[in-house]
Amino acid sequence: MTTIQSPNLPLTNIFLCGSIISTVCVGIWLFRTMSRKRQELRVVMRSEFTNSFLLKFGYLLYINTPLGNYLFQKSVRRARRRFGNRGHSITQNHDYGELNVLPIAIAEDNYSYLVVDKTTMKGILIDPSDPDVVVGICKRLQVDLTAILCTHKHWDHAGGNKVIKHLFPKIQIFGSIEDKPLATTDFVRDGDSLSFDKMQFQVITTPGHTLGHCVFVLNGRPFNCPDHIFTGDLLFQGGMGKIFEGDHTLMIQSLDKIMMFNNNTLIWPGHEYSKHCLRFACYIDPDNVEAASRWDKVETLRRQALSSVPSTLGEEKAYNPFLRCDNAYLVKYCEIPEASENIRESCLRKLRLIKDNFDKMVKEETNKRRKNKSRML
Numbered sequence: 244m245t246t247i248q249s250p251n252l253p254l255t256n257i258f259l260c261g262s263i264i265s266t267v268c269v270g271i272w273l274f275r276t277m278s279r280k281r282q283e284l285r286v287v288m289r290s291e292f293t294n295s296f297l298l299k300f301g302y303l304l305y306i307n308t309p310l311g312n313y314l315f316q317k318s319v320r321r322a323r324r325r326f327g328n329r330g331h332s333i334t335q336n337h338d339y340g341e342l343n344v345l346p347i348a349i350a351e352d353n354y355s356y357l358v359v360d361k362t363t364m365k366g367i368l369i370d371p372s373d374p375d376v377v378v379g380i381c382k383r384l385q386v387d388l389t390a391i392l393c394t395h396k397h398w399d400h401a402g403g404n405k406v407i408k409h410l411f412p413k414i415q416i417f418g419s420i421e422d423k424p425l426a427t428t429d430f431v432r433d434g435d436s437l438s439f440d441k442m443q444f445q446v447i448t449t450p451g452h453t454l455g456h457c458v459f460v461l462n463g464r465p466f467n468c469p470d471h472i473f474t475g476d477l478l479f480q481g482g483m484g485k486i487f488e489g490d491h492t493l494m495i496q497s498l499d500k501i502m503m504f505n506n507n508t509l510i511w512p513g514h515e516y517s518k519h520c521l522r523f524a525c526y527i528d529p530d531n532v533e534a535a536s537r538w539d540k541v542e543t544l545r546r547q548a549l550s551s552v553p554s555t556l557g558e559e560k561a562y563n564p565f566l567r568c569d570n571a572y573l574v575k576y577c578e579i580p581e582a583s584e585n586i587r588e589s590c591l592r593k594l595r596l597i598k599d600n601f602d603k604m605v606k607e608e609t610n611k612r613r614k615n616k617s618r619m620l
Contacts, residue, residue, distance in 0.1 A: 302487060306396060315350065315398040319373055322351045330376070332515055332550040339468035341441070344511065346550050347380060349373045352515045353399050354552065356473060357381065358461065360442050365389045367442060369459065369473045370513055374403035378410060389439050393418040393427065394475025395456040400513060401425045419448060422455025431457065441465040447501070451494035452476045452484040458501065469507040472556070477501075479512045480554045481537070482520030482598070483565040491592045492585070498566060506557025517541045517551040520563075523601050527564050527594070528572065534562035564594055 305311040322331060330348030337344045341362050347355040349372050356369040357380060366386035370393060371377040381388055388411050393401050401424035404416050408426045417431050418424035431437070433448035443462040450456055452475070461471040476484035477497060486494055501508075521538040528534060537558065541551045560566055567573055568590040577593035579586055 305398070311398040312402055315372065315402050318350045318399070325351075329548070331548075333548050334550045337553070339463070340466045342463075342466040342468060344471065344553075345380070346511070346552055347371075347377055348515070348550070349376060350399060354511070354513055354515060354550075355403075356511055357384075357386065358442065358471075359384070359386055360440060363387070363440055365439055365442070367392060367439060367444075368407070369511075370394055370400040370475065371404070371407060372399050372402040374406040374410070377403065378407060388414055390414060390437070391416040392437070392444065392459045392473070393422075393424040394458060394473065394477075394513065395419070395453045396422040396424045397453070397476070398425075400475060417446075419446075419455035419457045421448075421450070422453055422457075433457075449475075449477045449497035449500060451486050451489040451497045454488045456484075456497070460504070469509055469555075470504060471509045471511060471553075472501055472504065473511045473513075474501070475513045478510060478559065478563075478565075479514060479520050480510070480517035480541070480551060480559070481524040481534070481563050482516055483563075483595075486595070491588045491595070495568065495587050495591055501556065502560070502566065504556055506555060506560065508556040509553040510556055510559060511553050515551065517554075518545045519602075519605070522605070523598055524562050524564055526601065527576065527597065528562075531562055533558065537562055565591060568594070 305314065326348075331350075331352055332346075332348045334346040334348055337346075341360060343359040343361055345357040345359070347357060349355050353370070353372060355371045355373070355377055357377065358367045358369065359365070364385065364387050366381060366384075366388050368377055368381075368388065368391045371391060388407075391404060391407065391414060393404065393416065395401070396418070401418070404424060404426035408414060408416060408428075416424070416426055416428045417437060418427040420430035420432060423430070431446045433446060435446040437444040437446065437459075443465065445460040445462070446457055447460060448455070448457045456475060456477060458475060458477055459473045461473070463470045478484070478501065483494070483498065489497075518538075518541050521534060521541055524531065524534040525538050537554070544551050564570075564573055568587040573594070574581075574586060574590050577590050577597075579589045579593065583589060
């Protein structure tokens with residue numbers, strides 16, 4: 244009997260060999276990448292944001308490889324198709340005498356900020372992750388770009404640094420020495436002061452979201468206005484950032500650092516999460532009048548696609564559950580024994596867990612409504 248050999252076999256063998264070689268090469272590249280960042284690898288694997296090894300490994304790929312930038316750029320393109328030139332929010336200039344703060348809507352829910360001294364037209368960019376948008380605005384307003392302040396290394400905050408540095412070679416890019424955001428030229432540490440004529444910023448390191456996360460506090464005194472805190476992914480309106488690299492004790496300590504400022508201090512977060520976070524604040528504390536009032540205001544703004552920032556620190560102290568982990572009602576709600584040590588850390592951990600489950604519940608409800616709507620159509 245004559246055996247007929249499949250003509251596809253050699254091609255299959257070639258494909259198999261190619262796949263094996265590619266896998267080995269990727270493995271070697273990943274090993275070398277992670278070996279250079281052993282400390283970061285240990286930090287993420289010990290972090291509390293998830294017990295899943297795959298999710299932690301995925302996070303490492305996001306922050307250390309072009310995959311993170313690819314995913315962010317995909318988000319930018321998706322947002323442009325959905326929102327057009329308007330962006331996810333209609334923003335406006337916020338004038339404080341000779342100081343101007345302009346939130347810039349980026350991607351699907353990010354905010355970059357342009358801070359301008361109107362007497363000199365010098366401008367400071369904070370987390371300018373989409374260079375096309377922020378540079379276009381700076382040129383239109385004829386702003387003299389002086390520096391970039393980067394709260395942390397994630398692509399949706401630092402992804403535009405390299406391009407902007409290429410376009411403006413003299414610009415300084417400030418970021419924490421622990422995080423080393425993309426294209427940083429000047430590394431900062433806790434307590435550092437940055438002065439750009441009248442614009443004076445204080446650096447406060449706030450580890451938790453990442454180990455090198457920091458916030459920038461703009462001194463309002465030279466402009467006869469309140470202080471401004473650009474909080475990145477530490478604090479949102481009614482919420483806080485996920486803990487990717489730190490733990491709940493670190494996060495409490497970081498939140499405490501900004502709690503010392505005056506209640507009229509303005510909070511400028513890195514994302515338009517206000518509606519969702521305040522919905523959770525009302526869910527967790529239904530009798531909180533301040534949370535309900537702020538929710539009504541934000542819901543009205545978001546219905547018109549208007550930006551909801553800023554809030555004040557005093558407002559956040561009143562309704563943000565993550566700033567109220569010593570509140571008797573919340574401690575009881577989270578079932579934390581009165582005699583337990585580290586009550587605030589335990590309360591924060593439980594609130595974060597409830598919030599994550601709340602996010603899943605809201606997503607399921609949204610998908611269910613969409614399915615029902617499509618069936619009706």
